[in-house]
Amino acid sequence: MSDYTPKPEHRITDEASLRQLFGATHDLAMRKSLDRLSGHAQDFIRRSPFLCIGTQSADGRADVSPRGDPAGFVTILDDRTLAIPDRPGNNRLDTLVNIVANPSVGLLFIIPGFDDTLRVNGRASVVTDPDLLAGMAIQNKPPKVAIVVTVTEVFMHCAKAFRRSHLWDPQHFQDRSEMPSLIKIILDETSGAPADDKDMRALDEALEQDYQKTMY
Incomplete structure (x- = not known):
């Protein structure tokens, strides 16, 4: 286990020192930031x-959580307001608890096959409006709550990260079987996974069945 600690002279502790290492920001990169959802931004969200x-x-403890549903699952209430359904999960509620304590959020919208992404920053609240939730129902099951975001900043993000990673290139896809299953990883790191392969397969199958039952 590494005990690496950077020397004080190698740590950057102020913005001025940081910016000295980089070139000036392109004017367009500054001007692209908007305070509302343009037509293009709304189209992007509907596809995501x-x-x-x-x-x-x-x-100040940071967290990032994925959210996914059929394309267009995020409701655009107006050009400054979004609503995200909260689907069943593991009930840790990390995101929701954080929002209750600190409403500042950052969103990154992704579309399969697109290398560019959409970034949205704003202030969120957790709401139980039955009319809003009813419109987010899937398989006749509305979410218990929605995350409503008041938008403060919107801009498109360039394609460099996705192109460097070859994220959508099938030639760079990795074989999932080269790592243990999710349930085995969790058990290895907690109570211990069963040594018997048959028992492990049964646990993996049970997790898949649970996915099917509790997706919505």
Whole structure:
């Protein structure tokens, strides 16, 4: 286990020192930031089946959580307001608890096959409006709550990260079987996974069945 600690002279502790290492920001990169959802941003959100939401607890502990549903699952209430359904999960409620304590959020919208992404920053609240939730129902099951975001900043993010990672290139896809299953990883790191392969397969199958029953 590494005990690496950077020397004080190698740590950057102020913005001025940081910016000295980089070139000037392109004017267009500054001007692209908007305070509302343009028509293009709204079109992007309607196409997106997946986003990541970043939150922070009251004491500054950061968290990022994925959210996914059929494309267009995020409701655009107006050009400054979004609503994200909260589907069944493991009930840790990390994102929701953080929002209650600290409403600042960051969203990253992703569309499969698109290398560029959409970033949205704003302030969120957890709401139980039955009319709003009813419109988010899937298989006649509305979410218990929705995350309503008041938008403060919107801009498109360039394609470099996705192109560097070859995220959508099938030639770079990795074989999932080269790592243990999710349930085995969790058991290895907690109570211990069964040594018997048959028992492990039964646990993996049970998890898949649970996915099917509790997706919505």
